Structure formats: structure tokens, C-alpha cells
Amino acid sequence: MSQDRVDLGLIIGGPQGGGIESAGQIAVRTLMSKGYDVYGTREYHSNITGAHSYFNLRARSDIARSVRLPVDFLIALDAESVFTHMDDVKENGFFVYDSGTSGTKIDKIAPMPKPLKVRVKDKLSKLGLGDTVADAIKYVESKNVKVVGVPIKELLKETAKRSGLSVVSVARVANTIGLAAAFALIGIEKEHIEKAINLYFAGKEKVIKPNVVAVETTYEYIKDNFKLGNPLPNGPYQGRLRMVVNGNDVVAMGKIAGGLTLQTYYPITPAADEALYMEGYRVVEPIEEAKKRLGLDKIGTLVIQTEDEISAIGMAIGAALAGARVATTTSGPGFSLMNEMVSMAVIMEVPIVITIWQRAGPSTGMATRNGQQDLLISMFSGHGDTPKIVLASGDHEEAFYDSIRALNWAEKFQTPVIHLVDKMLSGSLKSIDPPDPTKVKIERGKLLRKVDGEYKRFLITDDGISPRAPLGVAKQMISSLVHDEYGMVTEDPVLRNQMTEKMLRKIETIEKEIPESERYSLYGDPDADVLLISWGTNKGPILDAMERLSRDGIKVKFFQIRTFKPFPAKALNEAMDNSKVIIGIESNILEQMRLITRMTILRDIPHMIVKYTGRTMYEQEIYFGVKEILEKGSRKVVVSDGA
Amino acid sequence: MVRNWIEYRTDAWVQWCPGCGNFGILTAVYKAFAELDLDPKETVVVSGIGCSSRIPYYINVSGVHTLHGRPIPVATGIKLANPRLTVVVHSGDGDLLGIGMAHFVALGRRNVDLTVILHDNAVYGLTKGQAGPTLPAWFRTKALRAPNYQDAVEPVLIALASGYTFIARAYAYHAERLKEIIKEAIKHKGSSLVQVLQPCPTYNNVMTPKWYEERIFYVDEKYPDYDPTVKAPEERDRKIAEILDKFYKDPNKIPLGILLRDVSKDTFEERIEKIIPGYLKNPPGLRPTDLDGKSLIKPEEVFRDRLVKA
Numbered sequence: 001m002s003q004d005r006v007d008l009g010l011i012i013g014g015p016q017g018g019g020i021e022s023a024g025q026i027a028v029r030t031l032m033s034k035g036y037d038v039y040g041t042r043e044y045h046s047n048i049t050g051a052h053s054y055f056n057l058r059a060r061s062d063i064a065r066s067v068r069l070p071v072d073f074l075i076a077l078d079a080e081s082v083f084t085h086m087d088d089v090k091e092n093g094f095f096v097y098d099s100g101t102s103g104t105k106i107d108k109i110a111p112m113p114k115p116l117k118v119r120v121k122d123k124l125s126k127l128g129l130g131d132t133v134a135d136a137i138k139y140v141e142s143k144n145v146k147v148v149g150v151p152i153k154e155l156l157k158e159t160a161k162r163s164g165l166s167v168v169s170v171a172r173v174a175n176t177i178g179l180a181a182a183f184a185l186i187g188i189e190k191e192h193i194e195k196a197i198n199l200y201f202a203g204k205e206k207v208i209k210p211n212v213v214a215v216e217t218t219y220e221y222i223k224d225n226f227k228l229g230n231p232l233p234n235g236p237y238q239g240r241l242r243m244v245v246n247g248n249d250v251v252a253m254g255k256i257a258g259g260l261t262l263q264t265y266y267p268i269t270p271a272a273d274e275a276l277y278m279e280g281y282r283v284v285e286p287i288e289e290a291k292k293r294l295g296l297d298k299i300g301t302l303v304i305q306t307e308d309e310i311s312a313i314g315m316a317i318g319a320a321l322a323g324a325r326v327a328t329t330t331s332g333p334g335f336s337l338m339n340e341m342v343s344m345a346v347i348m349e350v351p352i353v354i355t356i357w358q359r360a361g362p363s364t365g366m367a368t369r370n371g372q373q374d375l376l377i378s379m380f381s382g383h384g385d386t387p388k389i390v391l392a393s394g395d396h397e398e399a400f401y402d403s404i405r406a407l408n409w410a411e412k413f414q415t416p417v418i419h420l421v422d423k424m425l426s427g428s429l430k431s432i433d434p435p436d437p438t439k440v441k442i443e444r445g446k447l448l449r450k451v452d453g454e455y456k457r458f459l460i461t462d463d464g465i466s467p468r469a470p471l472g473v474a475k476q477m478i479s480s481l482v483h484d485e486y487g488m489v490t491e492d493p494v495l496r497n498q499m500t501e502k503m504l505r506k507i508e509t510i511e512k513e514i515p516e517s518e519r520y521s522l523y524g525d526p527d528a529d530v531l532l533i534s535w536g537t538n539k540g541p542i543l544d545a546m547e548r549l550s551r552d553g554i555k556v557k558f559f560q561i562r563t564f565k566p567f568p569a570k571a572l573n574e575a576m577d578n579s580k581v582i583i584g585i586e587s588n589i590l591e592q593m594r595l596i597t598r599m600t601i602l603r604d605i606p607h608m609i610v611k612y613t614g615r616t617m618y619e620q621e622i623y624f625g626v627k628e629i630l631e632k633g634s635r636k637v638v639v640s641d642g643a
Numbered sequence: 644m645v646r647n648w649i650e651y652r653t654d655a656w657v658q659w660c661p662g663c664g665n666f667g668i669l670t671a672v673y674k675a676f677a678e679l680d681l682d683p684k685e686t687v688v689v690s691g692i693g694c695s696s697r698i699p700y701y702i703n704v705s706g707v708h709t710l711h712g713r714p715i716p717v718a719t720g721i722k723l724a725n726p727r728l729t730v731v732v733h734s735g736d737g738d739l740l741g742i743g744m745a746h747f748v749a750l751g752r753r754n755v756d757l758t759v760i761l762h763d764n765a766v767y768g769l770t771k772g773q774a775g776p777t778l779p780a781w782f783r784t785k786a787l788r789a790p791n792y793q794d795a796v797e798p799v800l801i802a803l804a805s806g807y808t809f810i811a812r813a814y815a816y817h818a819e820r821l822k823e824i825i826k827e828a829i830k831h832k833g834s835s836l837v838q839v840l841q842p843c844p845t846y847n848n849v850m851t852p853k854w855y856e857e858r859i860f861y862v863d864e865k866y867p868d869y870d871p872t873v874k875a876p877e878e879r880d881r882k883i884a885e886i887l888d889k890f891y892k893d894p895n896k897i898p899l900g901i902l903l904r905d906v907s908k909d910t911f912e913e914r915i916e917k918i919i920p921g922y923l924k925n926p927p928g929l930r931p932t933d934l935d936g937k938s939l940i941k942p943e944e945v946f947r948d949r950l951v952k953a
Contacts, residue, residue: 032953199951237953241943244951253942259932262724281946282919286939294931299939300919302723302927307749311716314709314746318689318720321707322728323928326720344710404938431951437938444932470928471705472725475684479699479708480692488655489700489708 006036006061006232008186009068012178013085014077015111017049019175022200023075024055027179028244028429029196031059034188035235038244039064039540041428041616043642046269046367050111052080054643056616057429061235064431065395065540068619069641073186075178077152079104079133080112083120084643086136091144095137096181098174099149102134116643148226150181155221159214173214180218187229190219243432247425250396250435251355252278254403255327257437259444262302262324264312269367270426271329271357279303309334313341313354320350321478323470325407325444327353332361332374335381342416343382344480346503349458349466351410351417351445355403358422358536360614369614370423372536372587378418379564379596385500387507389413389514390565392420394521394539396430398562404440405518412445413510414465422587424537424616449473456485460498464505511566519568522575524557530626531579533572533605535561535593538585538617545622556626561593567600576603583607583629587617608636615642648677655700664815664841665695668762671821672702672731679826686729689718691738694769695762695841698733712743715750715759722755724928726912729829730756736763740776740796747798750834751805753911758828758835761798762815764843765850772846785848799902802836803883808873808905809835812898814859815842816852820899827901833910840897855897862890862900873905 008031012023024040031038040057056067070090076082076097083106089095106117121131127142129135141147155177160167176197183193193215201207222228245253252274255263265275278301286299306312309330316326330338335356345352356378360371378390389409393399399421410417448469455474459466466485469476477487482499484490524546534542539560546556559575561568576582584605586593589612594605609625611617621639628637651673659665676686686704690696692711699706709717714732722730739747739761750757765778772786776796783790802810809831813821821839828835840859842852862869866889873879882903890898909917916922933939943950 029951032951035953202948235953240953242951242953243943243946243949245949249946249949253946256945257938257940257942259938261927261930261932262720264720283921284940284945287934287941287944290931290934290939293934294939296925296931296939298921300922300925300927300930302915302919302922304723306716307745310713311719311746311749314713314716315720315723318707318717318722319724319927320720321717322721322724324720324724325932326927340710341713431953434941434943434950437940437942441936442933442938443936470725471687471707471721472685472728472928475703475705477699477706477708479706480710481708487706489697 004233006059006235008059009056009071010073010182011054011056011071011085011088012075012077012175013052013054013081014175015049015080016044016047016051016053018077019172020053020055023175023179024057024429025200026176026193026196027055027057028431029199030183030188030193032237032242032244032431033192033195034232035238036061037064037235037237038431039066039428041067041424043615044368052084052111054081054085066544066619067616068544073182075182077174077178080109082133082136083112084116086140088643089140089145093145094148094182094185095140095145096148096150096178096185097133097137098152100151100153102132102137102149104133106131148181148185150177150218150221152177155214155217158217159210162217163210163213165210170210170214173210176211176214177218180215181222184219184222185226185229187232189231190215237431241434243434244429245396245432246427246429247396247399247421248274249277250400251403251421252281253435254400255407256281256284256301258404258407258440259325259442260301260327260407262304262316262319262326264304264306264316264328265330266306266309266312266334268331268334270359270423271331271334271355273426274329274355274357275303309337310341313338313352316352317341317345317348317350320352321471323472325411327355327407329355329357331357331359332377333364335374335377339381340383342388343384343386345416346382346386346388347480348478349414351414353406353410353417353419355419355421357426358420360612366614368423370587370616371612371614372422373592374420375564375592375596376590378420381418385503387503388415388565389417389510389563390420391417391563392536392561393425394536394560394562396425396432397435399425400435401440404437404442408440408443409514411447412443412513413506414445414468415506420536422537457487458483458485458499460485460502462505463509464502465509514563514566516568516571519563519566520571521560521562522557522571523560525555526557526578528555528557529580530554530556530630531575531582532556532558532585532626533561533582533593534558534585538587541617541619541622542585544619545626548619548623549626554626554630564596569601572597573601573603581607581630583609583626585609585622587611607634609639610636611639613640613642618642645680646677648673651676651703653701653703657701658697659694660845662844663694664764664839664843665698665762667815667818667821668760668839668841669698669701671818671825674822675825675829676702676704679829681729685727686731687721688731688733689714689721690733691735691743693735693738693767695733695735696738712738712741713746714738715743715746718757719750719753719755722757723912723915724926726756726923726926731829732757732759734759734761736761736765736775736777737767740798748801748805751802751807754806754808754833754908755911756832756834758837760825761836761838762841763798763838764841764847766843766846768843768846782849784846786846798836798838803886803903807836808833808908810903811836811901812838812840814840814855814899820861824901831904833905833908858895858897859899860896862898862902871901871904873903873907876907879905879907
């Protein structure tokens with residue numbers, strides 16, 4: 001790590017319910033206070049308490065947008081974390097663990113998955129080591145990693161004594177002790193972590209106090225027993241007003257800023273947190289201009305928890321018919337249930353946004369793990385001929401603006417818009433500048449607030465889009481059956497064709513009005529011979545891997561598909577024409593993006609890097625994957641890093 | 644009467660079989676709407692799929708013909724987006740109590756100000772006569788290859804248990820009584836169920852008009868002192884006990900009329916107003932979303948819990 005450019009990776013691991021989420025939140029704020037850009041992602045089991053969970057974060061003085069392995073610092077709050085992450089720290093990095101766990105045998109750790117126990121024990125026994133934490137620590141030391149044992153129990157006792165509280169009541173600050181030990185060794189001044197604690201626990205004085213005392217106690221301990229790290233240079237973001245958001249937050253923010261008035265959902269991981277965050281802001285203060293000109297003192301956004309996902313999409317459709325600007329949020333299993341209604345929304349020409357937080361399938365799969373496995377169902381959802389729009393966001397900022405664009409497109413084109421996001425986005429925290437919603441104009445298409453005389457809801461038009469008066473504005477018939485311009489049911493073959501061809505013209509209008517430039521992003525040297533094609537949250541790790549490849553003299557460009565429907569056919573064809581090695585990257589086993597590309601532009605993506613462990617995509621996986629393809633010409637590289 | 648009921652007719656061909664109970668229901672609806680003077684533009688009839696769910700095409704108000712089992716979610720969305728609309732759901736027994744049962748129960752929990760008119764003929768007519776969820780066990784209607792070996796559900800009891808605040812039962816061939824009940828159901832603030840018993844002359848050759856007419860009785864005739872009103876939440880369970888005790892003693896008798904009118908509960912819209920003050924004035928379907936395309940908020944002024952001064 002050079003003095004001017006900071007690039008720091010850190011993992012904190014412990015039991016679910018043991019404060020890993022808070023530790024991550026505090027760590028991100030600490031490093032933001034230090035002036036860095038921060039990205040951090042959480043891995044956890046589908047479990048309430050006890051199973052292993054960890055937060056992997058990266059702070060950089062320029063831009064942080066992915067995590068990598070091995071990391072510089074690791075904090076193992078319990079024995080399972082020691083065994084799970086013993087290979088995750090790089091040479092000369094720090095491995096901080098609770099020295100009180102040294103004697104713990106691996107077989108005594110009930111929540112630890114058996115196959116992992118077997119792998120760890122095999123590895124240790126081949127090296128002539130036993131099966132305790134102390135043995136694992138010996139192994140870590142043998143790899144030139146600096147091990148720091150912190151007596152968490154002793155420090156908890158000291159924290160309790162100094163704050164005048166019982167040891168039991170301060171037990172929850174163990175995570176802060178681990179974090180403080182790492183920051184003391186790294187060279188982060190303690191005022192930053194104290195500021196972070198005050199920010200994160202704002203208003204909860206009883207929680208703040210023992211946490212701050214724990215920080216002081218731990219810094220003293222590190223100073224007395226090891227050595228405080230030399231202070232790192234401050235980052236360039238110091239003094240700037242920023243936000244720390246996860247993907248769920250930022251989509252909720254985008255929707256509210258984008259004029260959404262009603263959202264429905266049925267609880268599902270990892271979508272529910274988006275609706276919950278939104279519900280916390282169901283009444284907000286508008287800007288002064290809105291107060292004055294619209295006479296609105298407050299803006300209300302109705303979030304409804306329904307009885308199932310069928311009802312979630314059904315209610316959203318009903319609300320849209322009555323003039324609301326709507327979305328529903330779900331994940332793969334919920335979207336499967338919604339499919340019949342997607343088809344209904346198409347024939348009823350209802351503007352609706354469906355946000356899909358993809359997770360690892362099939363079926364219930366791994367509810368808290370990542371995947372990009374719902375592209376095909378999104379493209380082909382709904383029976384019958386069902387055109388729709390499908391877009392995918394690559395990072396937190398894109399997700400904000402895409403949420404507004406999705407609402408706009410739904411209303412402009414009067415058809416379902418599927419917004420693909422994933423667990424990696426929902427579960428990762430990112431420092432961002434406050435987003436500026438004025439960058440995307442709010443559009444409501446051919447919405448009528450007044451109708452004189454006769455009204456045809458499904459008027460045949462050249463662009464395939466009919467003026468839309470909500471229920472209550474004009475008397476109308478809306479039917480899920482094939483209907484005429486008035487919405488009245490018909491099975492007449494001539495009318496049937498007229499109405500179906502109107503739908504086809506709508507698809508043409510979508511192709512015309514969503515410019516190619518909004519369907520993709522191209523990064524890197526446009527003349528590079530190596531082309532990476534990907535979508536969604538692989539964006540961050542790809543951009544970071546590209547930096548690393550360019551340091552090796554390998555020039556790479558990256559084509560990010562941002563909308564699958566409409567597809568960036570022209571731009572992708574051009575990018576492929578100008579490249580010698582073409583590599584696709586995605587987090588599913590069927591190579592769904594490759595299939596859609598073949599179907600849409602009749603071209604193959606000859607090389608693929610795929611991941612389907614359910615874990616986040618890492619920088620080094622793409623770096624090594626690209627190198628392997630360049631060196632060996634492999635058709636497919638399967639990557640699987642991360643515990 | 645302000646409007647003539649003829650105004651509520653459309654020129655669509657009514658495609659039900661001759662003698663279908665739906666005709667009685669349709670006539671009662673025309674007259675109820677006329678007597679309530681419902682504005683066609685501000686009235687929405689929402690239906691599912693099935694013979695009875697064709698009804699929106701025949702009523703000259705706004706209509707939404709949805710999917711099998713799903714009229715309630717769509718109707719709820721319409722009503723919550725614009726509470727000023729009068730929303731009436733028409734649904735068959737298969738639609739409401741078979742495929743759509745989850746929504747039927749959920750509506751009772753919410754008490755949205757909707758009226759649900761259940762066209763109950765105990766068979767799936769449009770698919771040619773399979774057993775509906777209200778067909779009693781061991782009845783064998785003519786399309787069945789074997790007697791019905793599934794038990795029937797009782798929608799009134801489910802509605803009582805789910806929290807509906809207006810529950811009534813009527814008979815399709817008694818159009819005048821039916822009309823009065825529908826009017827009361829629409830006027831009631833909250834979720835209303837009107838179960839309409841309806842002979843199907845084509846497929847239900849067991850539950851014929853004669854079969855019904857031997858069993859039905861009107862509660863206000865047999866028990867003139869019976870008051871269906873519940874004024875306070877704690878009275879509801881006692882009222883349910885009274886209904887069971889009085890009207891369900893004889894399994895061969897079917898009570899008709901207004902069984903429950905619970906005025907003790909807030910509607911869903913009133914509950915939303917409590918958590919989103921201003922909701923009724925500026926509901927989601929009517930409130931502004933932008934200022935000439937500009938967002939109404941600044942994220943840094945609203946989402947303060949996520950701010951960090953680095």
C-alpha cells in the first residue's frame with residue numbers, strides 16, 4: 001500500500017446476531033470519516049441467530065466498488081470465523097482473533113457446516129496440526145500473516161468496569177472491540193470510530209457509551225501490547241456530505257424521489273428491506289417549491305404488505321388503473337407467483353414496475369445468497385405474447401436512477417417494466433454522494449386527468465400507445481380478455497389482429513424511444529482487443545479487475561448491458577466486431593446472458609466466466625479468470641471464491 | 644330514484660344460459676345502482692373469471708375483468724388508490740372461495756370499503772360443470788363422473804371469522820329483496836359480502852329452485868327481533884354466537900337476509916389515514932408526483948438517517 005493511495009480490505013466475521021451488521025455499518029462510517037470511499041458486502045446464512053456471518057469491506061482513497069480476497073485485515077470474533085477464514089488474509093496482513101477461543105475444538109462448533117469442518121480438518125492434519133483454534137492460528141502464522149490475539153472477555157470486563165455496567169450488559173460490544181483492535185493496528189485514529197458509533201447509534205446514549213469506552217479500552221490494549229499502526233493518510237472525501245446506503249435503501253429512495261405513490265410487497269428476502277425502508281419514509285417533507293405551487297405540506301407514499309405475491313402485483317395493477325404511480329418488489333420465488341398477472345398487465349396495458357431482488361435458486365435455493373438467475377424468467381415471464389421492458393442495475397447509483405427510469409418507462413409505454421437487482425446489491429453498503437433526482441425527468445406518458453366526451457381506453461394509434469385516463473376520470477372497460485378499443489371483449493379475428501398489431505407497434509415505439517445510449521455502458525479502452533460483456537452488480541469487480549489487468553499491460557474494455565429489452569444490439573455488435581477475445585461474465589450456470597445474446601443478435605459469446613456458489617463476485621476472480629482465458633483459451637471458467 | 648335503471652344497461656349481448664340466476668342478480672344490480680344514483684364514471688365493477696364474471700360488460704359503469712380468483716386484489720388496489728370510487732366485486736364461488744380464497748380472507752382482515760357479491764351456484768359453469776367449493780359432499784351434479792367427495796366451505800362463516808363487517812345472504816330469484824340487500828351492502832362503510840344463492844339450470848341439476856325454496860328463510864321474518872348490528876368490538880363474538888345459535892340449528896335450513904352489520908371497526912382507508920395523515924385528501928391515484936417533471940424531494944433533506952459528513 002503506497003502512502004498516497006489507500007486501498008484496504010477488511011473482513012469481520014462472527015455469529016449471526018453477534019453484531020456483524022452493526023460492525024459493518026460502523027466500519028463503513030469510520031472509513032468514510034477518514035475520507036475514503038467505501039464498499040462493503042455482507043454474507044450470511046438464512047438463519048436468525050448463531051450461523052456464521054461476515055462483512056467484507058474495502059476502503060479506497062479514489063473509488064471503492066468491489067471486494068477481493070485475500071484481505072489485509074481479518075477480525076474473527078469467534079472460533080468458527082478463525083477456521084472459516086484461515087486462508088483469507090494476505091502475506092503481512094493482520095489476523096485478529098479472540099485469544100479466549102484458542103482451545104476450542106472445531107467439532108464443538110455446532111453451527112459450522114460439516115463439509116467445511118472436514119475440509120479444514122484435512123488441511124490442518126496434512127500439515128501435522130490438530131483441530132483447535134490454536135492449531136488454525138499456527139497455520140495462519142506459517143503463511144507470514146501477523147496474528148494478534150485479543151482477549152475479548154478481559155476487554156469486556158474492563159469496558160464494564162469503566163462504564164459502571166455489568167459484563168452481561170456490555171457483552172454486545174464484543175464486535176466493537178474486534179473492530180477497534182483492527183483499526184488501532186491499521187492506523188485509523190480512534191476519533192473516527194467514535195464518530196461512526198455516534199452516527200450509527202444516534203439518539204441511543206446508553207448504547208453509545210459502552211461502545212466508546214470499548215474503543216478506548218481496546219486502543220490502549222493494542223498500544224500497550226502490540227503497536228498502534230502509523231496513521232494512514234486521510235482520504236479526499238473528508239469534509240464532504242455523503243450518504244451510506246445499501247441497495248435496498250437506494251432503490252426505495254429512487255422510487256420515492258421518482259414520484260412513486262404506492263408500493264406493494266409480500267415479505268421475501270432480499271426484497272422486504274426495500275419496502276420496510278420505504279415505509280419508514282411514508283410521509284416526507286417536499287421541497288419548498290412543491291409546497292408553494294402544489295399546496296402540498298407532506299408527501300405520502302402508501303406501502304402495503306399483502307397476503308401473497310399474487311395479491312401484491314394485483315393490488316399494484318389496480319392502483320395503477322386508478323392513476324397511482326406504482327411498483328411491487330420481490331425476489332425469484334415471488335416473481336414466479338406473479339407471472340399470470342404480468343401477462344394481464346400486458347393486455348390491460350398497465351404501467352407497473354416489478355423490482356426483482358435476485359437470489360440463488362432454483363426454488364427456495366439459498367435465500368440470502370447472490371445470483372443472477374432470473375434473467376430468463378424476466379425476459380419470458382407471462383404466458384401469451386407478452387412484450388415488456390427489462391433493465392438491470394450495476395451499482396447503487398445506477399439503481400437509484402434506474403428506479404426512476406423504470407417508473408417513467410412503465411407509464412410512457414404502459415407495460416410492465418422489470419427492474420433486475422440482486423442480493424449482492426441489497427446486502428452491500430456503499431458511500432455515495434447524495435443522488436440528484438433532477439438528472440432524470442419524471443415522465444408520466446399519455447396520462448389524462450380530464451376527458452371530454454367519449455373515451456376509448458385502447459384507442460388504436462400509430463405508436464401503439466393509447467391516451468390513458470385513470471378510473472374515475474373516464475368511464476371505461478379494462479379486460480384481461482382480448483378486447484376492442486373500448487375494452488369490450490371480442491373474439492373477432494380482424495379486431496384481434498388489429499389489437500395485437502397495436503401491441504407490436506408499441507414494441508417498435510419502445511425500440512425507437514429508448515435510445516441505444518441508455519441501454520449499455522462501455523468502459524475501458526475502446527480499442528482494446530479483449531471485450532468483457534456482463535450485467536448487474538458484476539460491474540464493480542469487473543472495473544477493479546480491469547485496473548489490475550491494465551497494470552499487467554492487458555488492455556480490456558467492458559460492455560455492460562443495462563437493458564435486455566430493448567437490447568443494445570447495434571452497440572454490442574460493434575463492440576464485438578472490434579474485439580479479438582470476447583468473454584462473458586455472469587452469476588448463473590445456464591449462461592443466461594449468453595443465451596439472450598445469441599437469441600437477440602445471433603452471435604455467441606465464446607468464453608465465459610461464471611459463478612454460482614451464491615457468493616459475491618470478487619475482483620480477483622475476474623482478474624484470474626480473464627488471464628486463464630487469455631493464456632489457455634478456456635471456453636468456461638467457473639469461479640467460486642468466498643466462504 | 645334519480646336515474647332510470649335502464650341507463651345502467653349496455654348494448655352487449657348477455658351470454659348467460661336461459662334461466663340463469665345471474666339475470667336476477669344483474670337486474671337487482673341495475674336497480675340498486677339506480678336507486679343509489681351511482682355515477683357511472685366513479686363506479687367500478689371488478690370481476691374474476693367465470694360465467695358471473697362477465698357481468699362488467701353488461702353494466703354501464705367502469706369495469707375491470709381480471710383473472711381467475713383475483714378480483715379482490717385488483718379491486719383493493721383501485722379503492723386504495725382512489726377511495727372516492729365506489730368499487731363492487733362480482734365473483735363466482737370457484738373464483739372467490741376456490742382459487743381466490745386467500746384474498747377473500749385477507750379482505751376481511753383489512754375491512755376495505757368494498758362490496759363483494761358472490762354468485763354462488765356451486766358449480767364451475769364455464770368449464771362445463773365441475774364441483775364448486777360450495778357443493779355439498781356426495782352431491783352428484785350431472786357433469787360429475789363420481790359424486791363430489793370433497794366437503795363444501797361455508798362463505799358466511801369464513802367471512803364472520805375473517806372480519807367482514809357486513810355479511811348477508813340472498814337468493815337470485817328474489818330480485819327485489821336482493822336489490823335492497825345490495826344497496827345496504829354498498830352503503831355500508833367497510834368490507835361487505837353478499838352471498839347470492841343462484842340455481843344453475845344447465846349444470847346444477849341437484850340444487851334446483853325447488854331445492855333452494857324448500858330450505859331458505861329470511862331471518863327478519865322468522866326472527867323479527869334480531870338486530871344484526873354490532874356497535875362495539877367486544878360485541879362481535881357474541882353476535883357471531885347468536886347467529887350460529889339462531890340460524891344454524893337446522894342443517895336443512897338456509898338463512899337469508901342481513902346477518903351482520905358491524906359498525907365498530909375502522910375501514911382500511913381510515914386506518915391508512917392514521918399512519919399517513921393526508922392520505923384521504925391526496926390518495927396515491929390523485930396526488931401530484933412531480934413539478935413539471937422535477938422530483939418533489941431532495942434525497943439529502945429526506946433520508947437523513949443515511950447521511951454521513953465524512
